[in-house]
Amino acid sequence: MKKLSSSFSFGGIQSVYSHASVVNNCEMTFAVFTPPNIKNPPVLWYLSGLTCSHLNVMEKGEYRKKAAELGMAIICPDTSPRGDKVPDEKDNWQFGSGAGFYLDATKEPYYKNYNMYSYIKDELPELIGNNFDFDMSRQSIFGHSMGGHGALIIALRNPKNYKSCSAFAPIVEPSTATWSSEAFKKYIGPNKKDWEKYDSVALVRDGFYFPEILVDQGEADSFLNEGLRPWLLEDVCRKSQINLKLRMQSGYDHSYFFISTFMSDHLMWHKERI
Amino acid sequence: MKKLSSSFSFGGIQSVYSHASVVNNCEMTFAVFTPPNIKNPPVLWYLSGLTCSHLNVMEKGEYRKKAAELGMAIICPDTSPRGDKVPDEKDNWQFGSGAGFYLDATKEPYYKNYNMYSYIKDELPELIGNNFDFDMSRQSIFGHSMGGHGALIIALRNPKNYKSCSAFAPIVEPSTATWSSEAFKKYIGPNKKDWEKYDSVALVRDGFYFPEILVDQGEADSFLNEGLRPWLLEDVCRKSQINLKLRMQSGYDHSYFFISTFMSDHLMWHKERI
Secondary structure (H helix, E strand, O other): EEEEEEOOOOOOOEEEEEEEEOOOOOEEEEEEOOOOOOOOOOOEEOOOOOOOOHHHHHHOOHHHHHHHHHOEEEEEEEEOOOOOOOHHHHOOOOOOOEEEOOOOOOOOOOOOOOOOHHHHHHHHHHHHHHHHOOOOOOOEEEEHHHHHHHHHHHHHHHHOOOOOEEEOOOOHHHHHHHHHHHHHHHHOOOOHHHHHHHHHHHHHHHOOOOOEEEEEOOOOOOHHHHHHHHHHHHHHHHHHOEEEEEEEOOOOOOHHHHHHHHHHHHHHHHHHHH | OOOEEEEEOOOEEEEEEEEEOOOOOEEEEEEEOOOOOOOOEEEEEEEEOOOOOOHHHHHOOOHHHHHHOOOOOEEEEEEEEEEOOOOOOOOOOOOOOOOOOEOOOOOOOOOOOEEEEHHHHHHHHHHHHHHOOOOOOEEEEEEEEEHHHHHHHHHOOOOOOOOOEEEEOOOOOOHHHHHHHHHHHHHHHOOHHHHHHHHHHHHHOOOOOOOOOEEEEEEOOOOOOHHOOOHHHHHHEEEEEEEEEEEEEEOOOOOOOHHHHHHHHHHHHHHHOO
């Protein structure tokens, strides 16, 4: 693990590290905020959306003030493998670099690198546990858009690993959204049954369960009707008695101006449950 | 004036505009945050540092939550003229694009474009006054590094225009700092007497007066001893009975991780005086 940068902020430390990832077969970068005045803080994972890296929420998410106050470590991984040796489609923002979709690819040539599901669930927590004095028995997870999708599927499939889950404007049914279904086909093949384990609506329909989920969604989000459609998640959660708190936020779009506005609410949601 | 973007944030509106600047002879871009629930908010100007544009503080400054709460409009101008027709030194981060130093150039070929002093003091306030329902009789000013220098010299030379002034890690004596003196020479010639009207330490020494100034400075700032040296300002302010509140912040560097940490303190400083 290599420290790339480190700065004081709100009494804590905001750092960036890189390491050689085994499951993604490339160098991966992530950001860590260590809060002040607490010995073994719990860990909150933030998963970013399409085109993002570890940087976006670190720079624009405005999480440090509240995380310092609440005593929570925040970890912001990258959204995909990267590098000259990683297969990619440079001009496609919905596939490859910045678009890992938090799944484990099975198809050539992607399966050697695009394993963000295992990376977020296993490899990175192990690295963090070995290198930081954080309480890895208390982890929670949230994210935005594609990262909201990631948080939902990872929490639904591993409910014992996470104390709480929330999302900003998540892609709730990537199997049927145009901006994700093409990527799913390339990463894991044309069989739609295989896609369902990376689709929160399908997972809930299949009986996967997480007791409570907070979702904030901007009503002025230009991706709302085509790609996000939180009502699909609302529908299956109601049937499965999952307590989904879906808050439609009037006037807000898909940007970090929206995320930062409701960031404190999400941190408090996790703090109460972690 | 052209609206380039607009997003809801913390109940207010964060927008970006561009307009044809007369004094800079090019298209200029600036960001405006309009707070909610207040009819004629006062106006706080934030001037950015070297290499920055209107974007840096808008994305990383974390001012919206507190500005919304306090009911203050925040305006973030660019740091220099830009464009194909503006003379520049592409590889020099301390001169030209992103390095206007908030002065009015007098030398060829710069004097036609590099007039950030008049732009910030006169042209942009007039444009804002004509296009927004802000209370232009209540303006304050602050900034970071080169922008801290800008805020200091503009407030010192125009104390009736601004209700309050503060700075993060300002360049207090640009005439004698290596990273600014070369630019001064190119913009306004070799005569050091001409530089002094854009140098806060020299201005205070020459009798220019602003009653109170708040300065936050990180002790781990790598530019502290070479370029910033706030003790020079402290010294002349003491002699001139200017109430300089200089806070040395242990552990903090020159980044927006530092600025965002103390942003709320500065907004409250201005709110109490504006």
